[in-house]
Amino acid sequence: MxxxxxxxxxxxxxxxxxxxxxxxxxxxxxxxxxxxxxxxxxxxxxxxxxxxxxxxxxxxxxxxxxxxxxxxxxxxxxxxxxxxxxxxxxxxxxxxxxxxxxxxxxxxxxxxxxxxxxxxxxxxxxxxxxxxxxxxxxxxxxxxxxxxxxxxxxxxxxxxxxxxxxxxxxxxxxxxxxxxxxxxxxxxxxxxxxxxxxxxxxxxxxxxxxxxxxxxxxxxxxxxxxxxxxxxxxxxxxxxxxxWLGVIPGVDKNTIWVRENMYHMIRVFERAEAGGVRVREMFLDHQPEGAMVLGDDRKFFYEYTRFLELGPLFVPHMKRAIFIGGGAFTMPKALHLMKPEVSIEVAELDAEVVDAGSRFFRLGKFPKLENLVGDGRRILRSSKEKYDFIVGDAYRGLRNIPPHLVTREFFEEARERLAPGGAFMLNLIGYRAGAGGAIYASVYRTMNEVFPEIFIYSTDPANPYTAQNILIFAFRDADPGRFRRVSEAMRRDQKFAFAARARVSPPGARLYGPVLTDDYNPVEYLIERGL
Structure with a gap:
C-alpha cells in the first residue's frame, strides 16, 4: 500500500x-x-x-x-x-x-x-x-x-x-x-x-x-x-x-437652525408674534435662553431682561462688566446699547452658542463684546480684572441650574472680583413659596452669607406659587443710603416704574432651603421638590 x-x-x-x-x-x-x-x-x-x-x-x-x-x-x-x-x-x-x-x-x-x-x-x-x-x-x-x-x-x-x-x-x-x-x-x-x-x-x-x-x-x-x-x-x-437620521425631537417648521453637541441641543426658532413683529429665539435643550425682536436690538422680548436697566442705576460709574452665560446674548447687547463706554466680557461655555449668536443674533454687530469660551467660574476665578457689574445668567430654567455656580465658594469668588461699589445680578427661574421655593431660598441664603446687602425683584411679584424669573442684586459693599437713592431715582424716571412694583421680600424663615457649598450641594433634589 x-x-x-x-x-x-x-x-x-x-x-x-x-x-x-x-x-x-x-x-x-x-x-x-x-x-x-x-x-x-x-x-x-x-x-x-x-x-x-x-x-x-x-x-x-x-x-x-x-x-x-x-x-x-x-x-x-x-x-x-x-x-x-x-x-x-x-x-x-x-x-x-x-x-x-x-x-x-x-x-x-x-x-x-x-x-x-x-x-x-x-x-x-x-x-x-x-x-x-x-x-x-x-x-x-x-x-x-x-x-x-x-x-x-x-x-x-x-x-x-x-x-x-x-x-x-x-x-x-x-x-x-x-x-x-x-x-x-x-x-x-x-x-x-x-x-x-x-x-x-x-x-x-x-x-x-x-x-x-x-x-x-x-x-x-x-x-x-x-x-x-x-x-x-x-x-x-x-x-x-x-x-429617523434627520429627525430631532422638538424641531418644527419654525426651526431655522439646530445643533446637538456635548453640552446640549441648540435650536434657533423664528416666528411671527402679534402685531407683525418677528421674533428669533434660542433654546438650549428644552429651555428658552433668549430672544431678539428682529429689526430692533433695543426692544426686550422677555420681561426679565428689562431688569438689566437697574444695573446702571445701582452702579452709575460702571466701567467693566462680565456676563456668566451668553444664551442669545440679549442682555450683553442691551447693556452695550445702554452704556457703550462699558467694557463687556461674556463667558460662554459652548463655542457653538457663540457661533449661533454671531449667525442669528447679530452678535457680530457688537465688536466691543468680548466672548470668552469656557466655564464661567473658571474664567472669573482666573481673571485679573475687577468688575463693576457681574451678571449670572447661566441658570437655565427650572431644571438646569449648574450646581457649581450657586455655592458659597462661587459667590465668594464673585465678590472678590467686584470692584468697590460693584454689584452682582443673578437671574434665577423658580418659585418663591411652597415646596418649589426651596431652590430660591437656598440660593438667597447662600448669597446672604457672602454679600452684605441684597435686593430681590420678580417678574410675577403677586403670585409667589408660580414659576417666574427672580432677579437677585447683591452688592459688594453695604450702603445705608442705597435704597433711598434708588427709590428716589425710580420715582423720578417712569421707565423704572415696573421695577418699583416688582421688588419682593426675601424667603421666609419657614421656607426650606439649605446653604449650598462646594461640599454640600443637593441642587437637583431642591429643584425636584418644585416639579
Missing amino acids: AKRPRRSPQDKEPESGRKSVAGRYLYFSVFLSGGSILVMEIAAGRVLAPHFGNTLYTWTSMIGIILAALSLGYSIGGRLADRNPSTKLFFMLMLGGAGLVALVPALRGILLPTMEESLSLQSGPVFAGLLLFAAPGCVLATLTPFAVKLAARGEGSLGAVTGNLFTWSTVGSILGTFATGFVFIPFFGLNGIFLTTAGALVLTALFGLYLYGDLASLFSKRNARASTFLGVFVLATMGTGAA
Missing part, C-alpha cells in the same frame, strides 16, 4: 492562519461590544437631557441602568454559552444587539416627548433609560462571557482567557467613552452615532459568521425560521433607524 504523502508545515499554514485570525476575532468582537455599550451610555445622557435636564438624576439613572444591564447580560450570556457554545449563536446575539441599538433613534423620537409631559425630573430618566437602553445593553453584555466559553481550551487556560477577554471588553469601553464625549457627540448627530454603532456591530457579526464557517448553516432547514426572523428584525430596525 502506498504511503500517503505527509503534509508539509507550509500546507498547514492556511488552516492554522485562519484559526489564528478566528481566535483574535473573538477578542475584537468583545472589544467592539464593550465600546458600543459605553458609546450608547454616554450618548444616552444627551438623548435624555432635552427632556429631563442634564442633571445628576439623568446620569445616575443611566449609569445604574447600564450596570444593571451588564449584570443581567453577563449572567444570561454565561448560561447560554453553557447550553450551546457555538460561534453561530454568539454572532446572532451580536446581530440582535445591533438591531436594538438601531431602534434607539425611533424610540427617542416617538416616546420621549410624551414621557417628558407625564414624568418627573427623577422618574423620567429612569423609565426612559429602561425603555431605550436596557435591552441593547443587556444583549451586548452577553457576548463577553459567551466568548470566554468559546475561547477557553480547558480549565488550565480559563483564568487567562477570562482576564484577557474582559480586559479587551473594558478597553473597548474606555475607548468608546472618550471617543463619544470628545469626538462623536461634538461632530456627529446622536441618531447617526446610534445607527453607525449598529452598523459596525452588524458588519462584525456577519464577517464573524463567515470567518467561522457559520454563514451557510443559517439558511439550513433547521435554522431557517430563526435566521429569517433575525434578518427581518435587523433589516427593519436598521431601516427604521435610517429613516
Whole structure:
C-alpha cells in the first residue's frame, strides 16, 4: 500500500492562519461590544437631557441602568454559552444587539416627548433609560462571557482567557467613552452615532459568521425560521433607524437652525408674534435662553431682561462688566446699547452658542463684546480684572441650574472680583413659596452669607406659587443710603416704574432651603421638590 504523502508545515499554514485570525476575532468582537455599550451610555445622557435636564438624576439613572444591564447580560450570556457554545449563536446575539441599538433613534423620537409631559425630573430618566437602553445593553453584555466559553481550551487556560477577554471588553469601553464625549457627540448627530454603532456591530457579526464557517448553516432547514426572523428584525430596525437620521425631537417648521453637541441641543426658532413683529429665539435643550425682536436690538422680548436697566442705576460709574452665560446674548447687547463706554466680557461655555449668536443674533454687530469660551467660574476665578457689574445668567430654567455656580465658594469668588461699589445680578427661574421655593431660598441664603446687602425683584411679584424669573442684586459693599437713592431715582424716571412694583421680600424663615457649598450641594433634589 502506498504511503500517503505527509503534509508539509507550509500546507498547514492556511488552516492554522485562519484559526489564528478566528481566535483574535473573538477578542475584537468583545472589544467592539464593550465600546458600543459605553458609546450608547454616554450618548444616552444627551438623548435624555432635552427632556429631563442634564442633571445628576439623568446620569445616575443611566449609569445604574447600564450596570444593571451588564449584570443581567453577563449572567444570561454565561448560561447560554453553557447550553450551546457555538460561534453561530454568539454572532446572532451580536446581530440582535445591533438591531436594538438601531431602534434607539425611533424610540427617542416617538416616546420621549410624551414621557417628558407625564414624568418627573427623577422618574423620567429612569423609565426612559429602561425603555431605550436596557435591552441593547443587556444583549451586548452577553457576548463577553459567551466568548470566554468559546475561547477557553480547558480549565488550565480559563483564568487567562477570562482576564484577557474582559480586559479587551473594558478597553473597548474606555475607548468608546472618550471617543463619544470628545469626538462623536461634538461632530456627529446622536441618531447617526446610534445607527453607525449598529452598523459596525452588524458588519462584525456577519464577517464573524463567515470567518467561522457559520454563514451557510443559517439558511439550513433547521435554522431557517430563526435566521429569517433575525434578518427581518435587523433589516427593519436598521431601516427604521435610517429613516429617523434627520429627525430631532422638538424641531418644527419654525426651526431655522439646530445643533446637538456635548453640552446640549441648540435650536434657533423664528416666528411671527402679534402685531407683525418677528421674533428669533434660542433654546438650549428644552429651555428658552433668549430672544431678539428682529429689526430692533433695543426692544426686550422677555420681561426679565428689562431688569438689566437697574444695573446702571445701582452702579452709575460702571466701567467693566462680565456676563456668566451668553444664551442669545440679549442682555450683553442691551447693556452695550445702554452704556457703550462699558467694557463687556461674556463667558460662554459652548463655542457653538457663540457661533449661533454671531449667525442669528447679530452678535457680530457688537465688536466691543468680548466672548470668552469656557466655564464661567473658571474664567472669573482666573481673571485679573475687577468688575463693576457681574451678571449670572447661566441658570437655565427650572431644571438646569449648574450646581457649581450657586455655592458659597462661587459667590465668594464673585465678590472678590467686584470692584468697590460693584454689584452682582443673578437671574434665577423658580418659585418663591411652597415646596418649589426651596431652590430660591437656598440660593438667597447662600448669597446672604457672602454679600452684605441684597435686593430681590420678580417678574410675577403677586403670585409667589408660580414659576417666574427672580432677579437677585447683591452688592459688594453695604450702603445705608442705597435704597433711598434708588427709590428716589425710580420715582423720578417712569421707565423704572415696573421695577418699583416688582421688588419682593426675601424667603421666609419657614421656607426650606439649605446653604449650598462646594461640599454640600443637593441642587437637583431642591429643584425636584418644585416639579
